Amino acid sequence: MTTQQLLVPSNATLKRNVMDYSLIVVGSFLQALSYVLFLAPYKIVPGGVYGISIVIHYVTKDLFPFFPDGLPMGATALCFNIPLLILAMKKIGLSSGPKTIVTFLLISIFTDSLSYFLTDPLVENDAFIAAFYGGAILGLGVTCIFRAQSTSAGTDVLARVIANDSNLKVSNMIIVLDSAVVLLGLIVFKDWAVPLYSWFTIFVYGKIVEMFQTENPNRAVFIVSRKTKEMRDLIVDKMGMRGTFIHGKGMYEGHETEIIFTIAERKDMPRLKDEVKEIDPNAFVSTMHASKDSPRPGI
Structure with a gap:
């Protein structure tokens, strides 16, 4: 780039x-x-x-x-x-x-x-x-x-x-x-x-x-990427959020990988997705509705 x-x-x-x-x-x-x-x-x-x-x-x-x-x-x-x-x-x-x-x-x-x-x-x-x-x-x-x-x-x-x-x-x-x-x-x-x-x-x-604002403002976000350090810097240092690394293993090829899990407010989602794609265009991002009644992940 x-x-x-x-x-x-x-x-x-x-x-x-x-x-x-x-x-x-x-x-x-x-x-x-x-x-x-x-x-x-x-x-x-x-x-x-x-x-x-x-x-x-x-x-x-x-x-x-x-x-x-x-x-x-x-x-x-x-x-x-x-x-x-x-x-x-x-x-x-x-x-x-x-x-x-x-x-x-x-x-x-x-x-x-x-x-x-x-x-x-x-x-x-x-x-x-x-x-x-x-x-x-x-x-x-x-x-x-x-x-x-x-x-x-x-x-x-x-x-x-x-x-x-x-x-x-x-x-x-x-x-x-x-x-x-x-x-x-x-x-x-x-x-x-x-x-x-x-x-x-x-x-x-x-x-x-x-x-x-009818929908739940919180999103559970799962990110699969080889650039885990850069993703961690984005989520924690740049966006001020917290998250957790989950150890995973691919079902098809059996490769071990780190899955990043975090909870983001809906208004932060467009920026998060854009930043993730800039860091790693091949990253896989999945989101779902979440309730954030307890402290954020990664405490």
Whole structure:
């Protein structure tokens, strides 16, 4: 393989990257639209880093001369997301790191830009309708970002870090962290309507994401290749996953071989397959649905 072949991505990879980053732009804009036009005006706290940012935005109103309306939500979220991403990349690798950086930067930029130009809520005097539309648009934005094999960082990556160091499920940790943020909104705003509308928003956007993410997000992956060291470096060092070598023997020729077993999230599968084929075009890759309730293989 020549140096030029290594540096120039294939047409398929280029097309996928264009599609992924287009989805990231659309998803980031939709999320920002949800925060600015529907949720923040009614002090609806949808969990996560932006839920915290909405609380801080109102708490700091008239506190700083440069920001009389409160600290910008996008910039505040950025201050939380950067250290969270560094922690995640250090602890679990986070193979979607570059896309995640682009995603949370775009959401922050879109949020503060829309806040500057759009000062009035789209729905007036009806917090329930605002919570519904805000949750639906937020769900569509999150779905676009997931389809691009990215994440908006925030408490999602913190949940993955905590789950990685324990036997807790990521989904359960996200619920715990989001609920803590909602309760923070209740304590600060002293309004019992806040958790009601906030949890309703979380429910709506969760259902929207579930509607488009119907299949199990985890895959059990078996790889048969002569280049086991390179495959190990890809899975462990480059993609931040873990795996196990299984000693096997071919039924036809009787050759002994090492079979690589790992569990990958569905959003990581296109990249994993592409990287495997680049390392060894003759590699055999088989996948199946999996449940990752226990720690990853290779602990």
